[in-house]
Amino acid sequence: MDRAGGALVSYHDVVEAAVIAIESIAVAILAIGVAWVLARAGLHRLQRRPWETVFVETRLGLGRVLLLGLEVLIAADIILTVALELTLVNVGALGLLVLIRTFLSWAIEVETEGRWPWQASETREAERRMLDDENRSRANRNHQA
Template identity: 50%
Template sequence: MIDFIAPVAAWCAAIIESIGIGIITLFALYALYNAVTRALKKEESDSIFDELRQLLGRGILLGLEFLIASDIIYTVAVQLTFETIGVLAIVVLIRTFLSLTLEVEMSGKWPWQNNK
């Protein structure tokens, strides 16, 4: 049974990782396209820049969530050792820190603060 689960989990992790990379790429391209079209319409540059950062930040956050999920699946189902769990913990901490700082950068407040 384990001989069947590991390859399936590896494929699932690869698919989810590809989705994460695709999301980041598509959001980056869309944000850039949106900024260029708005700049050609002579809109205010501060507004364009703010929206570009917001769109790109959202794409990175969403993509990071998929990348974390793929790392968890791969580590738990394919290579479950103390070493890989330690590496996974470090990767998840780094990506969580990135997500947290991106959220603060985009919203201007900590995620647990009220929306007041």
């Protein structure tokens, strides 16, 4: 209690409330995201899209939702570990969570993009060169016409 008779809020309470809020956001992301992806899949089937296409799109959508939810949960774990419970066991558990998240992230990236995350710059550079070549070719055709 402070001098005015009100309760003091401790640093520990504020951090715990922030972590609970972040974890709640992660749960909302997961619940809303999964519902959205499944609703889209149902709509696509009603539109008579092929099962294979709907399956692949749904699987990729679910992977993205899971990855985002997992990243938000890890943010909460990092805050909790660094701000309140900085012990060797908790840091080890956090490290394990980060490794799992990194593996899942890479697996989803390979599945959704067809390449490893570190290949993104190579792919973007190749795409940029291809677009530049196409633009030069169009400009030459327009100039000759």
